[in-house]
Amino acid sequence: MTDMASLMEDRAAAKVISDNLHKPVDWDSPKIARNIKKRYAAERRFKMYGLSAIALALLALFVLAGSIGSKGYTAFFQTYVQLEVTFDAAEIDPDGTGDPAVIGKANFDGLIKQALRDRFPDVTSRQAKRDLYAIVSGGASYDLRERVMENPGLIGQTRKVWLISGDDFDMLNKGYISADVDEGSRRLNDEEIAWYDSLKSDGAVEKQFHTRFFTNGDSREPELAGIWGAAVGSLYTLMVTLALSFPIGVFAAVYLEEFAPKNRFTTIVEVNINNLAAVPSIVFGLLGLEVYLNVMHLPRSAPVVGGLTLALMTLPTIIIASRAAIKAVPPSIRQAALGLGASPVQTVTHHVLPLAMPGILTGTIIGMAQALGETAPLLMIGMVAFIVDIPGGALDPATVLPVQIYLWADSPERAFVEKTSAAIMVLLAFLVLMNGFAVYLRKKFERKW
Amino acid sequence: MAVVSQSAMTAQPSVASPKMTARDLNLSYGDNQALFDVNLDIVERQVTALIGPSGCGKSTFLRCMNRMNDTIDGVTIKGEVTLDGRDIYDKRIDVVQLRARIGMVFQKPNPFPKTIYDNVAYGPRIHGLVNSRDELDQIVMTSLERAGLLKEVKDRLQSPATGLSGGQQQRLCIARAVAVSPEVILMDEPCSALDPIATAKVEELIDELRSNYTIVIVTHSMQQAARVSQRTAFFHLGKLVEVGETDQIFTNPKDERTKGYITGRFG
Numbered sequence: 001m002t003d004m005a006s007l008m009e010d011r012a013a014a015k016v017i018s019d020n021l022h023k024p025v026d027w028d029s030p031k032i033a034r035n036i037k038k039r040y041a042a043e044r045r046f047k048m049y050g051l052s053a054i055a056l057a058l059l060a061l062f063v064l065a066g067s068i069g070s071k072g073y074t075a076f077f078q079t080y081v082q083l084e085v086t087f088d089a090a091e092i093d094p095d096g097t098g099d100p101a102v103i104g105k106a107n108f109d110g111l112i113k114q115a116l117r118d119r120f121p122d123v124t125s126r127q128a129k130r131d132l133y134a135i136v137s138g139g140a141s142y143d144l145r146e147r148v149m150e151n152p153g154l155i156g157q158t159r160k161v162w163l164i165s166g167d168d169f170d171m172l173n174k175g176y177i178s179a180d181v182d183e184g185s186r187r188l189n190d191e192e193i194a195w196y197d198s199l200k201s202d203g204a205v206e207k208q209f210h211t212r213f214f215t216n217g218d219s220r221e222p223e224l225a226g227i228w229g230a231a232v233g234s235l236y237t238l239m240v241t242l243a244l245s246f247p248i249g250v251f252a253a254v255y256l257e258e259f260a261p262k263n264r265f266t267t268i269v270e271v272n273i274n275n276l277a278a279v280p281s282i283v284f285g286l287l288g289l290e291v292y293l294n295v296m297h298l299p300r301s302a303p304v305v306g307g308l309t310l311a312l313m314t315l316p317t318i319i320i321a322s323r324a325a326i327k328a329v330p331p332s333i334r335q336a337a338l339g340l341g342a343s344p345v346q347t348v349t350h351h352v353l354p355l356a357m358p359g360i361l362t363g364t365i366i367g368m369a370q371a372l373g374e375t376a377p378l379l380m381i382g383m384v385a386f387i388v389d390i391p392g393g394a395l396d397p398a399t400v401l402p403v404q405i406y407l408w409a410d411s412p413e414r415a416f417v418e419k420t421s422a423a424i425m426v427l428l429a430f431l432v433l434m435n436g437f438a439v440y441l442r443k444k445f446e447r448k449w
Numbered sequence: 450m451a452v453v454s455q456s457a458m459t460a461q462p463s464v465a466s467p468k469m470t471a472r473d474l475n476l477s478y479g480d481n482q483a484l485f486d487v488n489l490d491i492v493e494r495q496v497t498a499l500i501g502p503s504g505c506g507k508s509t510f511l512r513c514m515n516r517m518n519d520t521i522d523g524v525t526i527k528g529e530v531t532l533d534g535r536d537i538y539d540k541r542i543d544v545v546q547l548r549a550r551i552g553m554v555f556q557k558p559n560p561f562p563k564t565i566y567d568n569v570a571y572g573p574r575i576h577g578l579v580n581s582r583d584e585l586d587q588i589v590m591t592s593l594e595r596a597g598l599l600k601e602v603k604d605r606l607q608s609p610a611t612g613l614s615g616g617q618q619q620r621l622c623i624a625r626a627v628a629v630s631p632e633v634i635l636m637d638e639p640c641s642a643l644d645p646i647a648t649a650k651v652e653e654l655i656d657e658l659r660s661n662y663t664i665v666i667v668t669h670s671m672q673q674a675a676r677v678s679q680r681t682a683f684f685h686l687g688k689l690v691e692v693g694e695t696d697q698i699f700t701n702p703k704d705e706r707t708k709g710y711i712t713g714r715f716g
Contacts, residue, residue, distance in 0.1 A: 262522055332559035336622070338520060340572045340629060341549030350575075351561060 068428075072421025078210035078223060079170040080162040081135060081199060083115040087148060089156040098152055108141040108148070112163065120195060131192055135199075137164045139224040162208070167222040167415035172196055173205055176414060187414070213422065217388045218404065222415030225408070227426050229390045233303055233383070233398030234372060234430075240307020240394055241314055241371050246364055248311075249318030250353075253360075256319075257326040258348050277316035284313045285377030293381060301382040301397040309377045314367040321363020325356040358445040365438035369431050375402040401427045468493040468663045469514060469633060474528035476509060476518065483509045487528070487689045489682055491633070496655060496664045498678035498695065500671060502710065505684040507667045511635050514665065515551040516544050532633070549576055552626035556638040558618035560610035560625070565602050568610045568621055569593060572629035588628055595661075596624035597654050616647020623654060627662075634658065636666040640673065652677050671711055675699050683707045 026032070089096070092106040116132050117123065123132050140163040147161070148154050168187045171177050177186055179193050188196075199205050216226025252273075260266045288309030292298045298305050329352050337347040353360075378384065383399050384407065391398035399407070401423065408420040467490035476484040484506045491497050491514075499507040512518045513530055516537060530537050537547055549572070560568050569589045572578075579585045589606070593599040598620045602613070610621055619639055626634055636655070640648040655664060655677045668674050674681050675695060682692040683704070691704045702708045 330559075332555060332557060333561065334520075335517065335553075335555060336559040336561065336625075337571075339515070339517065339548060339553035339555070340575070340625065341545050341547075342571075342575055343545045346575055350571075355562065 068421045068424050072418055072423075072425050074174050075213060075418040075422035076210055077174075077207040078212070079165040079173040080206055080208050081165045081169070082160055082162050082202075082204040082206075083112070083119060083136070084158060085111055085115045085144065085161045085163075086118075086158045087111065087154045087156060088114075092148065092155050100149060103148060103152065103155075104145065106145070106148075108144040109138075111144065112136050112140055120198075128191065131189070132195065134166045135169050135192075135195065137166045137223045138221060139219075140164050162206075164212075164223055165205075167413055168192075169196065170223055171414050173200075173207065174418075213419075217390050218386060218399070218407070219388060220386075222411075222413050222419055225416075225419060227401070227404065227423055229387060230399050230401045230404035230423070231426070231430075233306075233387075233391050234400040236303035236391060236394045236398065237306040237310060237378075237383075237400055238368055238372060240304050241310040242364070242368060244308065244311035245314040245318050245367065249315050249364070249367075250322050250360060252315075253319050253322030253326060254348055254353070257323050258344065258352065273316050273319055277320060280376075281313055281374055282376040282380065284309055285380030287312065288377060289380045299395055299397070301385045301387070301399075302395050303383075303391065303398050303400075304394040305381050306378050306383050306398075306400065307394065309381055310371040310374055313374065313377065314371050317367035317370065318360075318364050321366065322356065322360045325359025325363065326352060328359060329355045354445075358442040361441045361445070362438045365434055365441070369434050372400075372430060372434070373402055373427070375406055378403055379406075401430070464490045464492055466493070467491055468533065469665075470529075470531045471510070471513070472529040472531075474510070474513060474526070474530060476506075476513060476524065476526050478521070479523045483687050484513070485687045489689055489692060491663060491665055492680060493663050494659060494661070495679040496659050496666060496677050497680045497682065498674035499665065499667045499682050499684060500669075500674050500710070501684035501690075503669075506687040507682075507684040508637055510684065510689075511637055511665060511667050514633070514635055515548050515553055517548075517553065519544065549629050550631055551633045551635060552629065552631035554619070554622050554626055554634065554636045554639050557642050558615055558622055560613070560618050560621050562609065562611055564607045565593075565610045565613070565621060566606040569624050569628045572625060576629055578629065592624040592628040593621075595627050595658065596620045597650060597657075598624055614647070616643050616650060619643060619647070619651060620654060623651070623658075627658070631662065633663045633665065636664065638667050638669060641669060648673075671699070683710060685710070 093103055113133055123129055172188055177188055183190055213226050215228050217229030219225040292305045292308055333351050334347055337351050384403050387397050387399050405420055405423045408416045469491040471487050471489045474484055474487040501507050518524050566589055569592050570585055573588050640651050678695045681695045681698040683690045685706050691707045699711055
């Protein structure tokens with residue numbers, strides 16, 4: 001009965017309060033009008049802040065993309081020089097065997113030099129000749145060789161051939177070297193510029209799309225250096241990272257979120273995971289160096305070690321994102337499954353994980369994009385080496401895109417400046433693709449309840 | 450021990466051959482005791498309504514009956530709950546199987562974000578109750594029929610269940626529970642999120658289901674308890690105050706608190 005009595009008292013008290021509240025409000029008073037004006041002003045201000053923040057962000061993006069694009073787009077084109085090359089039978093295949101082994105060993109470099117001397121016959125001094133030969137890239141002889149191997153009928157003929165130019169010549173053609181500067185302070189002397197003008201007036205200089213940039217590995221010669229070696233290295237590294245961090249991350253998140261008891265131990269684990277996400281990546285690099293290279297003796301500079309190191313770095317990101325995604329699955333779905341007699345594991349695999357998948361995948365791709373752009377830990381495990389070959393597997397020495405950018409940015413040749421910007425563009429394109437894929441996955445797997 | 454004497458005085462626990470029983474059931478969330486010495490019998494093939502003001506422990510008691518409280522951290526349960534005379538909290542009882550035998554329908558309709566067909570088929574599939582696609586089709590159809598939903602959805606079994614209206618979703622949840630052939634169906638305020646027409650349909654359905662299943666329903670609506678149930682139990686502050694034939698509880702309550710609640714004086 002005491003319950004009843006106290007309830008009655010509460011009701012009486014509530015009535016007194018509500019009576020006091022029911023004084024009429026003058027909605028037209030100046031005080032209210034001022035209030036409304038203030039509220040509108042605050043709303044306008046708030047909108048302005050948001051708009052200016054977005055404008056600032058867009059401006060920053062525009063400046064970044066603009067500066068990289070304007071510097072880098074020329075790297076996608078390469079200057080070629082047209083020369084009249086005599087495929088001298090005496091030089092290529094003196095005995096007329098037609099044997100590819102013989103043809104392959106011929107001195108094609110000599111042929112190009114001969115063609116250059118023929119084009120500019122008045123060049124005589126050793127120094128001037130060396131300058132003359134620099135018009136054509138050292139890699140041009142391989143092109144010529146390939147051409148003859150494919151078509152042995154060329155032997156004995158004289159043909160006009162487009163040959164890839166050297167980097168200084170390319171820079172001159174692209175306008176990065178100006179003839180107006182004092183001769184002593186530019187890479188090319190007056191004579192070389194005169195050669196260029198002569199070739200140019202003959203229509204023997206043109207820019208072609210630079211496919212080598214997308215198919216070659218690194219090189220000391222800027223005109224021969226390509227991004228493909230680094231791209232493949234990045235691919236292998238990311239594959240190792242994904243193969244490790246995705247399953248481990250998802251299992252850890254599922255266990256922590258769905259099965260782990262809430263006690264001191266799991267709290268410590270949780271705090272540590274959050275801390276790991278903020279540890280500087282160089283520390284993971286040092287860890288990788290010590291554990292994978294010094295203790296486990298895995299191969300240096302290999303994508304497998306890079307992938308293992310980056311997996312450590314990506315794990316916290318994936319765990320945190322997956323936990324958030326799992327937590328966002330409504331508890332009513334779990335109850336529905338449990339109430340039907342689904343076991344906890346069935347509940348997770350049949351319902352919680354599929355519903356959390358968009359969030360988990362988004363988190364994973366964000367982690368992968370982070371790993372793709374990571375440089376510091378890879379320097380520690382030797383992926384900064386100069387590697388010309390395209391890696392054939394995760395155990396071959398390789399470098400990755402961001403490290404390639406770092407290497408080229410560090411190179412003295414003028415022609416590497418545009419390569420650096422072009423490599424950044426390639427990396428950004430990869431990132432845009434990956435993030436676009438994340439959005440696509442989210443849209444595809446998203447379900448409503 | 451005032452608590453003990455009170456429950457002994459007011460509750461009428463014993464009926465002949467109950468389907469489920471609770472004996473001296475105490476439950477606490479951490480330090481917070483939610484149920485005190487509850488003794489209640491559930492009669493087979495009848496609807497038992499649990500009524501009482503918010504926070505009185507009726508939903509908690511309901512969730513004890515298929516061990517759904519197990520999934521909450523920090524819950525301690527003392528006492529005994531039996532199904533056909535066997536203690537369901539016995540270590541040898543398989544919780545998963547138990548929940549298949551004691552189905553549950555929740556307050557808010559919670560269909561899986563799958564097709565209507567898959568929602569109903571889920572239970573039989575995970576318990577391996579069928580051997581062929583035809584058998585499964587049969588179970589799905591029968592269950593939808595029993596839930597009074599078949600006419601409305603038979604042309605769109607493969608469309609998403611979340612596209613149904615709230616009332617249809619709730620009947621789908623009932624069909625889903627029925628599909629595993631439970632012996633007891635627990636309903637936790639199944640109509641509180643539904644409009645009056647959908648409520649009427651669900652109530653009608655409960656009345657029909659009574660011929661095959663034992664039903665325990667928690668409700669805030671005394672009219673609903675009066676309409677659908679044969680027995681009513683009144684909970685207050687974690688104690689079972691009074692239980693009896695629904696007619697008797699509503700017309701001639703023995704306890705003052707019951708009388709106060711059903712006449713709307715508090716709650």
